[in-house]
Amino acid sequence: MLSRVAENLYWLGRYLERAENVARLADVSHHVSVESGIEPAADQQTWSAVIVTTGAAERFEAAQAADPTITAGEFLILSLDNPNSLRSTVGNARRIARELREHISREVWEEINQLYLTVQRVGSVSSAGMHEFYETVKRSVATTFGLFDNTVLLDEGRNWFRCGLFMERADMSSRIIDAKYFILLPDPVEVGGTIDRVQWMSVLRSASAWQAFRLTYRGPITGPRVAAMLVLNERFPRSLLFCIRAMQRHYEAATAQTPRAQAVHASRELAVLELDLAATDEDSLIRDGLHEFLDGFQSRLAAVDQLLTEHIFHVLPSTVR
Numbered sequence: 024m025l026s027r028v029a030e031n032l033y034w035l036g037r038y039l040e041r042a043e044n045v046a047r048l049a050d051v052s053h054h055v056s057v058e059s060g061i062e063p064a065a066d067q068q069t070w071s072a073v074i075v076t077t078g079a080a081e082r083f084e085a086a087q088a089a090d091p092t093i094t095a096g097e098f099l100i101l102s103l104d105n106p107n108s109l110r111s112t113v114g115n116a117r118r119i120a121r122e123l124r125e126h127i128s129r130e131v132w133e134e135i136n137q138l139y140l141t142v143q144r145v146g147s148v149s150s151a152g153m154h155e156f157y158e159t160v161k162r163s164v165a166t167t168f169g170l171f172d173n174t175v176l177l178d179e180g181r182n183w184f185r186c187g188l189f190m191e192r193a194d195m196s197s198r199i200i201d202a203k204y205f206i207l208l209p210d211p212v213e214v215g216g217t218i219d220r221v222q223w224m225s226v227l228r229s230a231s232a233w234q235a236f237r238l239t240y241r242g243p244i245t246g247p248r249v250a251a252m253l254v255l256n257e258r259f260p261r262s263l264l265f266c267i268r269a270m271q272r273h274y275e276a277a278t279a280q281t282p283r284a285q286a287v288h289a290s291r292e293l294a295v296l297e298l299d300l301a302a303t304d305e306d307s308l309i310r311d312g313l314h315e316f317l318d319g320f321q322s323r324l325a326a327v328d329q330l331l332t333e334h335i336f337h338v339l340p341s342t343v344r
Contacts, residue, residue: 036187050157070095128174182277193266
């Protein structure tokens with residue numbers, strides 16, 4: 024497979040997963056103030072945390088400086104100045120899918136195109152029916168993933184698509200936990216209180232982990248339990264450990280015919296990252312500093328992405344030995 028095609032499939036998986044994550048985060052933020060009984064000021068804090076989670080804090084500050092009337096919700100969903108907004112992300116996914124028409128099925132293309140048109144029709148995040156809109160986005164992405172597995176050849180391309188999906192999922196899961204632990208509730212006095220529990224519940228829902236958490240833990244919702252669920256659980260598809268293991272599996276399959284000199288760099292980094300995650304337990308996760316752990320994890324994910332770019336997607340023929 025051409026490296027350009029492999030890279031496009033990788034980023035198609037990333038953009039679709041990112042769109043689903045943004046829709047889910049926005050939907051949870053839409054309801055969290057009602058569930059917690061907090062006034063709009065605290066709701067703004069929650070939306071700001073979502074902006075930080077998506078890595079767009081600096082761009083949002085710049086956008087507010089240019090237009091003080093822009094809200095966090097508008098910036099997160101509709102702004103084309105935000106490369107991680109829902110509109111930008113879905114637009115990028117459609118652009119890549121159009122270039123990949125020979126490598127994806129008609130059903131996959133039509134679903135992505137329909138998602139794009141749905142997002143384009145939204146004029147304001149303050150209008151009625153936003154919950155239904157977010158649900159439509161989430162269902163459409165899930166449908167696309169299912170169609171890809173059931174209508175596209177299960178070959179190298181499918182593995183690159185899945186690599187992108189799990190890379191994005193691991194990154195976003197780590198950001199969701201970090202936003203709550205380090206940003207939303209910095210005051211130790213409130214730890215364990217009602218607001219703390221409601222916010223940790225919102226973290227679980229942001230990661231689609233509420234039901235899985237209740238099946239795993241019968242006791243109260245606590246920060247350490249939520250962190251362990253989203254970082255270390257081997258059976259939950261959005262935990263960091265699960266995502267890294269899945270990415271390892273798909274990467275090895277995708278690079279089965281790739282020269283070892285190219286494939287070994289990212290493979291080695293993924294293997295070490297998996298070993299470090301598997302050796303971590305709930306107690307050390309909290310004792311050694313959850314924010315520091317997540318910050319390091321995100322840096323290592325970025326390193327894997329860079330290695331993929333340098334040694335797989337953009338490698339020059341003359342450098343392969």
